[in-house]
Amino acid sequence: xxxxxxxxxxxxxxxxxxxxxxxxxxxxxxxxxxxxxxxxxxxxxxxxxxxxxxxxxxxxxxxxxxxxxxxxxxxxxxxxxxxxxxxxxxxxxxxxxxxxxxxxxxxxxxxxxxxxxxxxxxxxxxxxxxxxxxxxxxxxxxxxxxxxxxxxxxxxxxxxxxxxxxxxxxxxxxxxxxxxxxxxxxxxxxxxx
Numbered sequence: 001x002x003x004x005x006x007x008x009x010x011x012x013x014x015x016x017x018x019x020x021x022x023x024x025x026x027x028x029x030x031x032x033x034x035x036x037x038x039x040x041x042x043x044x045x046x047x048x049x050x051x052x053x054x055x056x057x058x059x060x061x062x063x064x065x066x067x068x069x070x071x072x073x074x075x076x077x078x079x080x081x082x083x084x085x086x087x088x089x090x091x092x093x094x095x096x097x098x099x100x101x102x103x104x105x106x107x108x109x110x111x112x113x114x115x116x117x118x119x120x121x122x123x124x125x126x127x128x129x130x131x132x133x134x135x136x137x138x139x140x141x142x143x144x145x146x147x148x149x150x151x152x153x154x155x156x157x158x159x160x161x162x163x164x165x166x167x168x169x170x171x172x173x174x175x176x177x178x179x180x181x182x183x184x185x186x187x188x189x190x191x192x193x
Contacts, residue, residue, distance in 0.1 A: 031132070095115070
């Protein structure tokens with residue numbers, strides 16, 4: 001791997017790191033979900049295809065295609081659920097370990113871990129946006145200091161970009177939420193003559 005890394009110019013590596021940092025900052029939540037969907041979806045497609053050839057051999061290539069498509073969709077959805085469960089587990093385990101530092105016994109730390117596991121699942125979208133914006137900000141800080149920028153200015157710019165990215169991700173999340181529709185039920189009577 002080292003010879004391949006030496007073949008890549010330093011500016012190209014820094015430019016690609018800059019692009020990745022900005023993508024993480026401003027669209028990290030969506031990127032993580034899409035990557036999880038496609039990565040686990042491809043595994044599901046492989047499993048679905050092999051199961052279809054085994055159990056739907058009489059239906060020919062149509063059965064295999066159906067197995068691949070169904071496996072991809074089910075695997076992709078499972079990948080997104082895994083991201084949600086992973087965030088819940090990390091938050092829950094963190095609460096469990098932190099509670100163990102202050103409380104003796106196992107019952108209260110387990111209860112705190114379970115409650116925060118549920119909180120992590122409920123708030124996984126917001127947590128994922130925060131984590132990706134922070135990770136992108138840290139990467140942006142590394143890129144800016146590698147370009148020779150002052151570390152203090154790099155911290156300020158990376159922090160501002162991370163806050164702006166979190167705001168953008170939250171704004172996009174609110175726009176994608178289902179908006180209630182307003183109807184005229186119980187409102188002003190319409191003028192039909």
